[in-house]
Amino acid sequence: MPMAPNTEAIDQHLKGFVQALHAAVNRAVPHVQDDPKLVDRAIEDCKEILDVVLEGNVSEWLK
Amino acid sequence: MFTDTIELKDFEKMDPEYQDLLKRILAIQADCEIGGPHLYVEDMLPAAPTRVERLIVARTAAEEVDHYRKMARLAGELGVDLSPLLNRPNRERYVDAFRGRISTWEDYALFGFLIDRIGRYQLEEFVGGSYAPLDRILPDVLKEEEGHIDHGTNKTAELAAKGGEQKERVQKVLNYWYAKALDMFGKSQSRRSERYVHWRIKRRTNAEAREHYIREVNPLIEAMGLEVPDPTAERRFV
DSSP, X not given: OOOOTTHHHHHHHHHHHHHHXXXXXXXXXXXXXXXXXXXXXXXXXXXXXXXXXXXTOHHHHTO | OOOOOBOGGGXXXXXXXXXXXXXXXXXXXXXXXXXXXXXXXXXXXXXXXXXXXXXXXXXXXXXXXXXXXXXXXXXXXXXXXXXXXXXXXXXXXXXXXXXXXXOSHHHHHHIIIIIHHXXXXXXXXXXXXXXXXXXXXXXXXXXXXXXXXXXXXXXXXXXXXXXXXXXXXXXXXXXXXXXXXHHTTOOSSOHHHHHHHHTTSOSSOXXXXXXXXXXXXXXXXXXXXXXXXXXXXXXSOO
């Protein structure tokens, strides 16, 4: 059964996005009480990453 | 009833009906997984009530994206490209519950409480099913879905416990999502649903799964001091 084109490459890109999201959240969690600016930056980072994922411009990812 | 367990290498030898049904259910599941973040990220990630809640929204979206990835990979191995689902407009989502937009915290809470719970039901259908690669990804996905459900349930209960106008708003939002939730199981008299069970892609028919869901969720609604909505109101599929 031939794989759909770019299955592996898209999978790797999505894995990277998911890891980046978890990293941003994990970076912020210990500082919820003591560093609101750091937490807000992490939330903004998550929003930027999710915007790229949900925009779904796969052809750009694969360039 | 089909009793074999299928690996990727066996897929091409399978009956065309099996191939079509498996591809279809992977596409629907992937559509629902990525449909969630499309509903709530834009409004809820920046505007959830606290920083902790915003981080929970971000983590939930990350997990849903990963669930989409896992389903899309399985479909890709079968020759089906599901990447167009990544940016499909909400109005074109397969399931009605994913066609709008979540812009209030009450909606976000109820979505977790009722709709993510159905996500768990749909995934549980595949546990021990005939397609082994799908069965193998389920434990991690189900564990994460359980977290989303718990968060939605706790937030709904907290909001309802405030009483007064807040509780009235929760009841109104509950009425909306309850009808969407029951519709998500599809038509009770569905021949396709029976074929899924025949091939052991799913464990229960639409009607059986909906009945189990009602038995689980109604007592939770009552325990929050809310009224169980009329199960026939605002329904599209019965």
